Amino acid sequence: MMLTGAFGNLGMATAEALIRAGHDVRALDLDTKLNRKRAAALQKLATRSGQNLDVRYGDIRDVTYVRHAVLECDAVIHHAAVLPPTTESAPELARAVNVGGTECVLRAIEDNRTPPRLVFPSSVSVHGPRLHERPPVRASTPTQGTDEYTRGKIACETMIRASRVPWVIMRVGVSPDPGATSVTLDTLRMLFRISPKNRLEYVHRDDVARAFAAAVSCDEALGKTLMLGGGKGCRITHYDLMQALFDALGLGHVPFEAFGDESYYTDWMDTDEAERLLHFQGGRFEDYAAELKQRMAPVRLGLRPGRRAVRWGFLSLVRPR
Template sequence: MSTVLVTGAFGQIGALCTELLLARGHTVVGMDLRTDATETVACRLTGALIPSWTDLLDREAVHAVVAEHRPSAIVHLAAVYSPISYRAPALARKVNVDGTTHLIDAARLLDSPPLLLFASSAAVYGSRNPHRHPEPITADTPVAPIDQYGTDKVLGEALITGSGLPHAVLRLGGVISPVGAGRLDGDYLSLMRATPTDNRVHAVDARDAALAFANAVERGPAVTGRVLLIAGNDSYRHQQQDLSDDIAAATGLGRLGPRAGLPGDPADDRGWSFTGWFDTSESQALLDFQRHDWPDTVAWVAGASGQLPRIIGPALRPAILLFLRVQRRLERRGPYADPWTFLARRYGPEILASEAPLP
């Protein structure tokens, strides 16, 4: 079997992808930052795993890892994702763009060029007004990022496609897992509050996303040169409020309903969050990764949730709704979500594609 380098190897998708590759007999060089969480994940994985605690911004270290292990494939998952990236957009751009450059430069020095699989995002499509664009997104849909993160991914894709290496770009929908569902800090709550309740979201079970990458490693000739959309089957097509309520119910909080947020403005093309519904027919035919239905994902999240939210959920839910209503009034938000105005006020204008300087 081959040696595969996985960046972000112990994260939400990375850990699942690494586990699949190890189970198939591959040697996996797992590149990630050393933290208590990543060390815990690395310790529970079995097989031919070589942990590599390497910062993508350390060009020499990245080159040394690639030169030493000479992978036949690289799964590039590591990134600073939104909304965390909004706190430090300049640093996020260095990781997302410069770090990708370091990886490409190292791979190009190998005698046998590796297959490079790049994790991109629905964020490249920017604000997607479903009233003007009801059609599903395809690989040929023009990219139009509205935020720093989406721009980072567009820049990363350009680096990948211009590298001269065999490659494929996998654009991910909204990834759902118990890890992500339990991440209810201020940044994620801000993103949830910003997103219109009727925004289209095409989710994907993290296990299926990981399978897409693992299968792509072994199907290089079929995927090379392609842009592939990675999302679940039709049961994963939701509006934001329905998805949020299903996950809130699974974690024990219970459904908050439409009063928890604001709708999008049908007349405002910038008044929507990124993502939409994908046409996954080509990617599914090539990668055969859609193994779960939406109820399976909801059950997975529910099974990993603790008892405390279920105990306090009935009392907490009305308090949350009251808090959200009062907060919207204090913020003087209008009848529509207007997500990018809201997020720019929260984090600063640098998070917008129009304000973030290109390298």
């Protein structure tokens, strides 16, 4: 199985899921110090599991590199991408990697006499702002590009459907990394402009990874657009997500009036078909909140002496103007 973007957060989780499912993995990513460190860790898992890991460093925009890598692969999972907020601050790079890179992958696959299937990660965000719409969002719900990231995802979906490649498209819900503790002030301000009533469906990263690992061999999934969310127990609001962050930091109750009223491009999802085919759901939002609280324990302890002042200052900085 070929996996692009193999050493990103979702890429690593997917590689681990593939190896545990008994697949050999050909891992593609940029040659960086961090990626080499992650490749070494993944090699240990592959060795213990009796699977082969073939690491190939290069640029996803290089069609020759991709064409050689795809040879003798049964399936391709294409995670390599530029993500927000970089997509918005560097739109030309985002288009070159996200759309151009996907085009290279499609060309490389189509050059094979028997093209391997492509499993492509799209996003629930392609459906646009949903606060005033009726949930849940479905694969048949119209798409609406509202920024560089979503326009790129929609362009890739269109290319894939028009190609000769057997495909599965997976629109992924909200899957925050509890280990990501570095957040800019601009991002925090953006999060507090969103209405606290905005709906979102959480899905654990490992559940997403299991879904991708299952899709490489699920023939019934071919030609389908599947919605990857955590299920009914993971249907929350934006307020729930931000309260989990406040709890993890030990900052108490987050006031409703701290938020704005903007609609955001998330919603609850109809995941019935995806779960029936891929059997991936397992994590709950409560699990994420507990893990976030555990990882934030050192920060929470450090903030405790001046908690009230920190809370006041934090809310003053992020409150919508």
